[in-house]
Amino acid sequence: MLANPPIRLAQKRDARPIAELSRDSIEHGLRWTYDRARILKAIANPSINVAVARERGRLLGFGIMEYGDEAAHLVLLGVRPDRQGRGLGRRLVGWLERCALVAGIRRVRVEARLDNPGAIAFYRRLGYREIRRFGGYYDGRLDAVQLEKPLGARLA
Numbered sequence: 001m002l003a004n005p006p007i008r009l010a011q012k013r014d015a016r017p018i019a020e021l022s023r024d025s026i027e028h029g030l031r032w033t034y035d036r037a038r039i040l041k042a043i044a045n046p047s048i049n050v051a052v053a054r055e056r057g058r059l060l061g062f063g064i065m066e067y068g069d070e071a072a073h074l075v076l077l078g079v080r081p082d083r084q085g086r087g088l089g090r091r092l093v094g095w096l097e098r099c100a101l102v103a104g105i106r107r108v109r110v111e112a113r114l115d116n117p118g119a120i121a122f123y124r125r126l127g128y129r130e131i132r133r134f135g136g137y138y139d140g141r142l143d144a145v146q147l148e149k150p151l152g153a154r155l156a
Contacts, residue, residue, distance in 0.1 A: 005060055005088070007095045010050035015039040017059035018052065021078045030139045034076060039064075042075075051095050053088055063092040065100065065108070072100040074110035093126055101151045108151060114143040123147045 010018065015036045022034040042048045047067050053060045061079035065072050074096065079089045100108055110128060112119040120130075128147035137144035 004091065005053045005055045007051050007053050007092060010039075010043050010052045010062065012040060012043060014050070014052050014054075014059065014062070015043060018050070018062045018064075018078070021059060021062065021080065022076055025078050025081065026076060030142065048075075049096060049099055051092055053092060061088045061092055063096050065096040067100060067103055067105060070105065070107070072096075072103075072105045072108045074108055077110075089122060090126065097149075097151060106151050107148055109146060109148045111137065111144045111146050113138060114145055120145055120147070123149075 016039075018039045019032075019034055019036045022039075023032045027034065039050070042064055043050050045066075048064060049067070050062065050064050052062045059080070060083045061077075063077045064075040066075055074093065077089060077092060079092070097108060108128075109131075110123060111134070112123060114120075114133065124147070126149065128149040130145050131148045132146045134144045134146065136142070
């Protein structure tokens with residue numbers, strides 16, 4: 001087992017395992033919206049980076065970030081439950097933040113389920129701060145918190 005598996009841009013073959021990890025770890029209890037077809041569209045979109053970490057052919061984690069003119073949006077971040085707490089999520093976010101910084105973007109926003117205090121605490125540890133809350137953001141029934149991080153010299 002590699003301590004720090006390499007992070008790279010996703011390929012078409014990564015779409016199904018990304019979608020399945022999203023369904024099982026992020027979208028649990030909700031309609032599955034980030035299916036294989038949607039992930040393939042993200043991979044093909046030049047305004048979106050889909051980053052993956054794999055080991056021995058197995059997906060360990062992924063991050064999807066969409067880049068705008070002034071801000072980036074961390075759309076999804078998923079790490080296999082058996083690999084959480086080992087720094088992989090931090091590395092994926094840092095990789096995507098560095099891409100944003102190179103593109104001239106100075107802030108990143110992300111939403112997290114309000115019923116997921118672990119995810120909110122994770123983003124706060126990375127320097128994200130809550131900027132607003134949305135009622136019924138997920139599937140019209142689960143609330144969300146939006147967090148933002150200014151990018152600068154210190155990245156995750």
